[in-house]
Amino acid sequence: MNKEEKIDLILRRTVEVHNQETLLKKLNSNKKLVVKFGADPSRPDLHLGHTVPLRALKILQELGHEIVFVIGDFTAMIGDPSGKSKTRPSLSFEETRKNGETYFKQVAKILDPSKIKIKYNSEWLAKMSFEDVIKLTGKYTVARILERDDFNSRFKKNIPIGIHEFLYPLMQGYDSVALHADIEIGGTDQTFNLLVGRELQRDYGQEPQDVMCFPLLVGLDGKEKMSKSLGNYIGIDESPEVIFEKAMRIPDDVLMDYFRLTTDLNLNDALEIFNRDVVEAHKVYAREIVKMYHGEEAVKPAEERYSTVAKGGIPQNIEEVLVSKNDIENGILLSDLLMLIQMVPSKSEGRRIIQQNGISVNESKENNPTRKITLNDFKNNILIIQKGKKLFKKVVIK
Incomplete structure (x- = not known):
């Protein structure tokens, strides 16, 4: 694919872009852009849902831009309340660092690790004085913070919200200021936080980052977003046999979304197979995902094991x-x-x-x-x- 096709592929997978006009100007310039991606060290095990924005980062990396992973070791001590109905338990500094290392090892299955810059947001947030924090909080109002759906819902239901939770979107937004980010990528559950970064950059005299929001992959239950805590996930670090078996359980009505968001296979070819033989379509998808994360050599044994178990037999390698x-x-x-x-x-x-x-x-x-x-x-x-x-x-x- 040429540059224009790669940019078009990224945009076709997005749900929201803020602001597409300036984003395209940046991407079509010869400037090496700083692309920010916030990594949650409280969830170090990556699943296919996480790979949706990571695959966009891979394309941007191929286009020569600088990918900066912000490991939220400092913000994780608060716990991101995005989409939560109650306060999330915080992590210790040591836990976030250890989880961050695990996270990065898995990311290397998708991106070129030698071309990734890793930043821990404690590098700048831990150095802020109380005066700095007061100035930061003064740039946003409680009314604006309560516009966020999860906070608004908890407020209306009289579910406690800690003052420290209000600081989370400000801290994540300030990461963009510290990095002078040109672009930030995330899931739709992070839209509010990403846009806070744009506004804070304006307040600090910087050109606001452009934001690309990607859809949340539906899990194996076909209802909720993919999540390890819900048990409806396919982990990219799971064994080839487990990945293959789980891929065969993807609900028929969301299988094409999995093809579109998590593979580079031709969608017209995939749809043709799906319309002709839905079981074979699942197998095509399962083979591709196993190959992507474990290599071509892992596909045949994984499929043979699945076939043996599906027929009621005992597989060879247990x-x-x-x-x-x-x-x-x-x-x-x-x-x-x-x-x-x-x-x-x-x-x-x-x-x-x-x-x-x-x-x-x-x-x-x-x-x-x-x-x-x-x-x-x-x-x-x-x-x-x-x-x-x-x-x-x-x-x-x-």
């Missing part, structure tokens, strides 16, 4: 868990073994799943919560446990 002979020789409740090998978070959850026919031992369903596993259940010191249709573990006596 996770091995070592247990001590002492744990087994006197017999161990199946629910206790499930917790021991971390297939369930608690014994009560283990009993519940057993009673609901969700557990198989050596391909036989078990629904007795008092069932004990003994050495006689092991074949050549190996026991295969299956949870649901897709989770397997090979228990090996060491």
Whole structure:
């Protein structure tokens, strides 16, 4: 693609642009632009929803612009209230730095890490005096802050809002001032904060940044935005097998959005396959995502495993868990073994799943919560446990 086509591709994926006229002037100039992207270190594990704006950054990086990742180590100590119905717990300085490192390692799967500038906003925010903070807060009114949907909703419902939360959009906006950002990219849930940056830059005598807002990817439930906390996500650092299986569960009515927002595949070709065979369309998508984040060589094994499990078989490569002979020789409740090998978070959850026919031992369903596993259940010191249709573990006596 030439420069014009790349710019057009970015704009076609956006939901809102502020201001498109000045943005195009900047992008068509020969100036190396500072493109800001705020990274949330409280959520270090990236999923496909995060990749939507990251893929736009990749194109801007290819066009020669400077990509600046702002790791919000200082703002994370407040906790971004965007879209939250209550105050988000804050993180310690050490936690934000550690999470920031994890975040960057995953970003390197999409962007050229050698051409990314990393900035921690504590570099400038921690140096501000109380006088500086007062001057910053004086540039915005409470009425303007309450225009933000989440604050407005909480205010009307008498849900407490901390004064420190009002500072978050100002602090994020001030990041743009500190960086002299030309462009900022984010999701639609960050629109208010991004526009605060534009206004603060004007107040500080800078040319306001242009803002590109990208859609929030719907999760695997087909309803809510993709989120790890909701369990409706596909993580880019998950195994190829897990990614493939999850991709096959994407609801039909949003699959084309996944093609459009998270891949570079030809949309007309994808739509043609979708209209002809929706299952094959899912497989095409699954193969592409596995290839993008794990390489071509990971595609075939992931697909073969999916096909085996879908037919009710046991895949070849499953996770091995070592247990001590002492744990087994006197017999161990199946629910206790499930917790021991971390297939369930608690014994009560283990009993519940057993009673609901969700557990198989050596391909036989078990629904007795008092069932004990003994050495006689092991074949050549190996026991295969299956949870649901897709989770397997090979228990090996060491």
